[in-house]
Amino acid sequence: MRTILVLVRKDFANFFRNKAAVSLTFAVPFALIWLFGAVFGVNRKDSGPTDIPLAVVNASTNPGAEKLIEALKAEKAFKVITKYTADDKTERPLREADLAALMRANEFRFALVIPEDLFSEKTFGLHLKVYTNPRNEIETQLVNGILQKTIFSNVPQLLGQSLIARGRGTIGAERMDKFNQAIADNVARNFGGDPAAIRKGIEQGDFGAGGLGGTGAGGDSLISQVIRVESIQVAGQDVKSPVATRIVGGWAMQFLLFALSAAATALFSERDHGIFHRILAGPVTRAQILWSKFVYGICIGMLQLITLFLAGRILYGIDVEHHIGLLLLICAFAAAACTSFGMLLAAISSSQEAASGLATFLILLMCAIGGAWFPVTLMPEFIQQISKLTLVYWAMEGFSQVLWANASFMELLPTLGFLGGITAVVMTIAVWRFNRGKIFD
Amino acid sequence: MLSLENITKRYGAITALDGVSLQIEAGEFFGLLGPNGAGKSTIMSLVAGLRAPDAGRITLNGQPMSAARPEARASLGLVPQHIALYPKLSAEQNLRIFGQLYGLGGAILRDRVNEGLEAMQLADRRRDPVSTFSGGMQRRLNIIAALLHRPKLLLCDEPTVGVDPQSRNAIFDFLEKLNREGLTVIYSTHYMEEATRLCTRIGIIDHGKIPALGTLDELLLKLPFEEEIRFPRTEATTALVAKLGAHGSVEPGDEHYRFRPQPGYKLSNFYQLTESLGLPARLFTSQRPTLEALFLHLTGRNLRE
Numbered sequence: 001m002r003t004i005l006v007l008v009r010k011d012f013a014n015f016f017r018n019k020a021a022v023s024l025t026f027a028v029p030f031a032l033i034w035l036f037g038a039v040f041g042v043n044r045k046d047s048g049p050t051d052i053p054l055a056v057v058n059a060s061t062n063p064g065a066e067k068l069i070e071a072l073k074a075e076k077a078f079k080v081i082t083k084y085t086a087d088d089k090t091e092r093p094l095r096e097a098d099l100a101a102l103m104r105a106n107e108f109r110f111a112l113v114i115p116e117d118l119f120s121e122k123t124f125g126l127h128l129k130v131y132t133n134p135r136n137e138i139e140t141q142l143v144n145g146i147l148q149k150t151i152f153s154n155v156p157q158l159l160g161q162s163l164i165a166r167g168r169g170t171i172g173a174e175r176m177d178k179f180n181q182a183i184a185d186n187v188a189r190n191f192g193g194d195p196a197a198i199r200k201g202i203e204q205g206d207f208g209a210g211g212l213g214g215t216g217a218g219g220d221s222l223i224s225q226v227i228r229v230e231s232i233q234v235a236g237q238d239v240k241s242p243v244a245t246r247i248v249g250g251w252a253m254q255f256l257l258f259a260l261s262a263a264a265t266a267l268f269s270e271r272d273h274g275i276f277h278r279i280l281a282g283p284v285t286r287a288q289i290l291w292s293k294f295v296y297g298i299c300i301g302m303l304q305l306i307t308l309f310l311a312g313r314i315l316y317g318i319d320v321e322h323h324i325g326l327l328l329l330i331c332a333f334a335a336a337a338c339t340s341f342g343m344l345l346a347a348i349s350s351s352q353e354a355a356s357g358l359a360t361f362l363i364l365l366m367c368a369i370g371g372a373w374f375p376v377t378l379m380p381e382f383i384q385q386i387s388k389l390t391l392v393y394w395a396m397e398g399f400s401q402v403l404w405a406n407a408s409f410m411e412l413l414p415t416l417g418f419l420g421g422i423t424a425v426v427m428t429i430a431v432w433r434f435n436r437g438k439i440f441d
Numbered sequence: 442m443l444s445l446e447n448i449t450k451r452y453g454a455i456t457a458l459d460g461v462s463l464q465i466e467a468g469e470f471f472g473l474l475g476p477n478g479a480g481k482s483t484i485m486s487l488v489a490g491l492r493a494p495d496a497g498r499i500t501l502n503g504q505p506m507s508a509a510r511p512e513a514r515a516s517l518g519l520v521p522q523h524i525a526l527y528p529k530l531s532a533e534q535n536l537r538i539f540g541q542l543y544g545l546g547g548a549i550l551r552d553r554v555n556e557g558l559e560a561m562q563l564a565d566r567r568r569d570p571v572s573t574f575s576g577g578m579q580r581r582l583n584i585i586a587a588l589l590h591r592p593k594l595l596l597c598d599e600p601t602v603g604v605d606p607q608s609r610n611a612i613f614d615f616l617e618k619l620n621r622e623g624l625t626v627i628y629s630t631h632y633m634e635e636a637t638r639l640c641t642r643i644g645i646i647d648h649g650k651i652p653a654l655g656t657l658d659e660l661l662l663k664l665p666f667e668e669e670i671r672f673p674r675t676e677a678t679t680a681l682v683a684k685l686g687a688h689g690s691v692e693p694g695d696e697h698y699r700f701r702p703q704p705g706y707k708l709s710n711f712y713q714l715t716e717s718l719g720l721p722a723r724l725f726t727s728q729r730p731t732l733e734a735l736f737l738h739l740t741g742r743n744l745r746e
């Protein structure tokens with residue numbers, strides 16, 4: 001027992017000597033809990049996502065449509081977009097024809113179209129169109145849910161109008177007006193009130209059935225029978241294995257980050273073996289050592305990604321072969337970015353242990369913020385901003401553009417640009433730190 | 442061939458080298474003898490261009506030796522103090538990689554790898570991973586790796602640490618042969634015996650300074666005594682020690698005393714004294730003093746501490 005205690009004490013003594021390990025042990029749990037709290041919105045009083053972009057096209061002249069849009073705007077989950085900004089900075093209302101292009105460009109992934117024939121005099125019920133780019137399962141389900149809720153709780157009024165429109169179609173407009181006037185007079189006589197106001201209410205379809213939308217499952221199913229929601233998927237409709245294709249990018253990035261930071265921090269074992277002294281004494285420069293690691297990282301990363309996608313192809317039927325060129329390109333850029341991240345870790349750490357501890361922490365952090373686990377759109381606004389600074393975000397964006405949205409080279413270019421930019425910045429810092437750091441000493 | 446002028450090197454608050462000057466001629470086997478932390482490896486790393494001195498000048502064949510001159514470094518081989526090999530790769534793979542970094546290839550590289558492995562008796566283990574080698578075998582490979590590009594100047598930084606006597610002899614023979622063939626060697630060690638056996642000239646180094654420099658004979662002349670007399674530590678000799686104090690220093694060891702007479706003290710006086718105390722002459726052995734004694738004399742400390 002004494003022996004074990006002595007050995008345990010030795011481990012503690014070693015542990016407290018390693019400042020990086022100590023700070024990771026105590027600081028990391030705090031940081032992670034805080035971060036995941038922020039990502040998942042634990043501390044928000046009104047939970048749920050906010051400001052998911054939702055485009056709304058209103059082709060209907062019906063005042064009820066405006067009401068529906070107001071209701072969507074009031075819904076905090078959505079940031080409603082109704083305007084289209086042209087290249088010359090002029091604005092005009094969004095049109096249905098604009099949607100496909102904007103959704104491909106990932107301006108938004110959900111759009112509601114209130115068509116001209118919101119309701120017709122021929123059939124009873126409403127007609128709505130929902131455009132989706134269901135790149136992310138969780139996000140899509142969530143948005144559909146909130147969208148339905150908002151429409152359904154505003155629907156009774158619209159349905160009333162639909163009823164009147166149908167009546168007008170059947171008995172003629174003049175008689176319909178007379179009929180409405182008669183009912184309004186009757187209501188005013190029996191229950192009190194201003195007949196003109198009551199008639200206006202009737203014409204807007206307000207039969208006092210406002211509670212209908214909120215009466216639970218029964219009400220919903222009744223309503224869903226009279227609402228015809230046409231669902232149009234703008235991207236990914238040809239994707240063979242949608243679920244696997246949607247999540248493969250996140251897997252790939254986590255995997256790559258762990259593998260490549262391990263490769264980069266192997267610099268430490270070479271240093272500890274004195275190998276740098278040997279080869280730097282010859283005609284080899286520090287820069288050559290660093291760039292060799294960089295190139296090696298990209299190669300290993302590419303190999304691993306290719307293996308991963310091949311596995312995805314074999315096991316889940318992810319369509320790799322039709323996108324092979326762009327896929328290799330985005331893989332190379334993702335591998336370069338991940339390698340530069342690993343190099344930076346090696347450059348700022350003092351030992352392999354410190355580097356791998358820091359790597360675990362930063363990788364989990366980046367994957368969480370960057371959207372490898374959980375859709376970025378559902379995170380608080382400020383985290384969404386930070387998200388765009390992570391290489392995980394852009395790499396996943398790239399994978400998704402290639403595999404999901406079937407993007408062209410030109411469409412992929414900005415994403416490659418961001419990844420390349422991140423790589424350049426991170427490598428510059430890493431090389432600078434290496435030259436001042438201890439690894440070659 | 443190589444000259445260091447007034448070199449100072451600091452690591453933060455530690456002054457590792459403090460105004461060191463050295464001239465090394467082509468063909469020399471030069472020894473740097475000093476304890477751990479004396480600054481031997483620091484000298485090696487400065488000469489190899491791994492670090493820059495804070496003050497002073499290093500020239501190789503009259504050219505300043507700086508990081509910017511890779512060609513100059515091609516004429517230089519470093520045997521690092523650590524075993525700088527890839528443990529998972531085979532002996533041959535290691536040698537090939539280091540050879541290729543020096544621009545070697547094809548038949549030349551193959552021949553040199555073979556030659557080195559033969560010379561150090563490692564040929565039959567060439568395909569085994571280095572991690573399966575004994576310490577002595579790794580040390581031998583560590584030396585071969587520094588010689589593939591046929592440097593003119595070889596820097597050996599404590600190349601025999603942790604080595605069995607057999608490997609040690611193989612290393613000595615190999616280095617002596619290369620030196621006879623014209624290779625200039627700088628050899629650092631904290632073993633007096635190695636410096637004595639191998640080196641044509643020796644610099645004693647301690648605390649970043651070189652207090653004595655020269656051939657073995659020149660160095661030993663710096664000692665104020667020419668001989669040491671060793672005798673057993675017994676009750677009978679205690680009386681002798683008391684009387685010798687006035688004529689030199691007596692250093693007590695575990696079982697023996699070492700008497701180092703003052704300059705001018707005649708050994709005939711010593712034997713008169715022992716006779717008068719009735720101590721037989723066979724108790725006493727006279728020895729030529731060692732570098733160990735010189736180090737103690739110069740620094741007040743033992744080499745191995």
Ligand SMILES: Nc1ncnc2c1ncn2[C@@H]1O[C@H](COP(=O)(O)OP(=O)(O)O)[C@@H](O)[C@H]1O
Pocket residue numbers: 441452455456457475476477478479480481482483484
């Ligand atoms: N990279 C380093 N950083 C800080 N101090 C160092 C470093 N390398 C050596 N030193 C210090 O410089 C002195 C000389 O070291 P070194 O040249 O390695 O001695 P030797 O090789 O003779 O044992 C020692 O005090 C050592 O602690």
Ligand SMILES: [Mg+2]
Pocket residue numbers: 478481482483522598599
């Ligand atoms: Mg040393």
